[in-house]
Amino acid sequence: MTSSAAIDNVLAQVDSGLERSLERLFELLRIKSISTDPAYAGECRKAADWLAAELTELGFAASARPTPGHPVVVAHGPEQAGPHVLFYAHYDVQPVDPLDLWDTDPFAPVIREKDGHKIIVARGASDDKGQMLTFIEACRAWKTATGALPLRISLLLEGEEESGGKNLPPFMREHAEELRADIALVCDTDMWDRQTPSITTMLRGLVAEEVEIAAADKDLHSGMFGNAAHNPNQVLAGIIASLRAPDGSVTLPGFYDDVAEIGPELKAQWEGLGFDEQAFLGAVGLSVPAGEAGRSVLEMLWARPTCEINGMSGGYTGDGFKTVIPARASAKISFRLVSGQDPDKIRAAFRTHVESLLPADCTVKFTPHGGSPAITVPADGIHLRRALSGLTAEWGRQAVITGSGGSIPVVGEFKSILDLDTLLIGFAQVDDQIHSPNEKYDLESFHRGIRSWVRVMGALAE
Template sequence: MTDPLDPVLSRIDADLPQALDRLSDLLRIPSISTDPAHTPDVEAAADWLVKDLTAMGFSARKDPTTGHPMVVATGGAEDGPHLLFYGHYDVQPVDPLHLWDRDPFDAQVQDTPRGKVIRARGASDDKGQLMTFLEACRAWLAEHGSLPVKLTFFLEGEEESGSPSLVPYMKQNAEQLKADVALICDTGMYDAETPAITTMLRGLLGEEITIHAADRDLHSGMFGGAAMNPARVLARISSDLHDDQGRVTVPGFYDDVPDLPADIRAQWAELGFDAEAFLGQVGLRLPAGEQDRSALEMIWARPTCEINGMISGYTGAGFKTVLPAQASAKISFRLVGQQDPHKLRESFRDFVRARVPADCRVEFAEHGASPASVMSTDHPAFEAARQALSAEWPKPAAFVGSGGSIPIAGYFKSILEMDSMLIGFAKEDDAIHSPNEKYDLDSFHRGIRSWARIIDAISKA
């Protein structure tokens, strides 16, 4: 008996030119969400998607919010696994325009030394990624008239402008959006030949501290030695944050930090990550984190404390001999496992207060707090998707972590109570958010085929 996947893959190959035409049509809409002048364009992109999903047979609508609209569509099998697919149709501004080689919204396929690419703003982030999934569904429907899974599409128009309407909308529509598992396409490959499913996302905690001393800047000759220098206090606090082995010294910092599971550690070892080459790209050589951990663990699976900026005293041209009245630092923490950002904030502030001399005072300002997201790969959909990806690409897919923070995955967990699979086909050189953004034609083509395989695999899992 013929495998139902085979004609779908053949259809995808045959219809690639038409798929590129559809992607180009969407890319030509300048849906820049952060610029009020482009509000009609964001609406136009939402309308384009509603029309396309409706033409495929889905029940699609454009839901208004206090900002830009959400596009929601439903369809597929009533008795199959229920998947929620998330992507965003808004794009970043194109400035500086003079650094683009062509009109950012005149989408074209171009030849490059590394193969053909689709060049346009949003080609990789996130319209090209979004359309890989839509095209996979289109091929399934064209060949079989139906899908083997139940689907809900959830497409956002504010991701590039902070998603102000996202959480309120999800809370108001939680019952309609809940599914067995979420699929998020706004991510990338491990390398050009190795697909990845991101299952660990670090959380983020931001703190700003300001040490105050004298009521004004002081002459360093007249007051130096007698008056406390807040820059010196800040330097001591900053240096105390880590020990000689790279571990963070804030009390309780490693509470609720899990060890890496053995099977995930084995997968990561097979990736052949070269720490020296990775750091060499930026003129460095030696990993600076916990010395008993691999560099890949440091980036994906371990918590961090980093000083993002410091300022104090005179920083202009020339020289000015002063004792500054204050000194400030911005400090961020990347969180993993079950670390509680609010508990950590208080522990960090106690750590700082204990090091502030009697003649000084400290002021704190918070800059966000979100926990890590860790997906349960025990769900059968995860291994099914990994095997499906491995069948399409030259190298086996791996469950990987991400050093960054992707809030939508956390919201799916906390609001909709479901895990997410982050699967995308972006490459490191796609120049997202930058001039001359591109998406490899190979990523687009194999991405469509990959989603078709994943739909098939999950329906059988």
């Protein structure tokens, strides 16, 4: 068990060592670990080796492990009583294009002022090097102040998250016994607002499908064949239109069979977050929610499944006009799933629905583009409650439980491969401009992120 005096000493170490922590962050930010570009493979290796060396210095058994792509850094702290946590982050970054939109060199980190607070500007400052180092620097502060970590800690640091992460799942399967723990921690998400920490416990799953409708064996003149020949564009448009009912619900048979309502306690907490639906939609030039009638926007985004048309193609789309009936038309369609829904079942229901609407002389081809189930962490879990208490103690505001409309594949892989629930705890802000020019991370996010992990580690160790 960790005492409050011990935690106070560690927090004092964080504060006194902040300047050196920033120096280490800047060292890592200067490494151009762009995973998607083969020209930067050496830089990715350099970042992995840097992390392995830092963790070794902290007393971890750490190494940069080879994969068919970029290395995976694995580190294990000493065996000790209490829960065993597996921390995940990624050291690779997005490309910096367009370079001319950056105010400064993206790999020459600087501290600037913005809206009255200090920010760290560099590629990877928020996504995910700054976030990753909040945890590592918290480990450093514990070691420096007390001589030991408060609980057993392992780290799994990926080098391909920004380029698909295809080599991590087989690595995890190969090393599953080594990587097993009691809970996974991920630092790659936002706070609810600038002063309210959050833990994301719900991630939607995903089914991505490409559908192509074909009719005639060649493009046809719309005057010579109009009315007489099926138009794949029209057939596909009808199928797409049939996927949503007027009330915004998805029409696939059985789509909602396994969807549960959120509990009243969680619903009340979401209602108390002060989320401004009009401002959320207004920021992108919209005003009226388009999902299921009678649902709040947060429910639509976090707790309800959806169907979206991500792209459509068919016929002539160039400049001018061409009177053609295309031989083929295609669309890319995705379904975001919630807990309980089976991606294979939803994919099969979609295909059956399309086939049932296919007229004579038309054929369909389906191309899958991945699928993953939704993830939900039990709201009454002991690790979640302790982590919430640590965050609340640091920020002086009740930490909140949030969902995410997006999908984070590694969280699903932790569950399916390692049977691990995951707590997503991040300190980024919504205006960090990740993946964009002038990416930034608030200095407060970095400083108090380290302090937050100190408290969360202490709380988990109790």
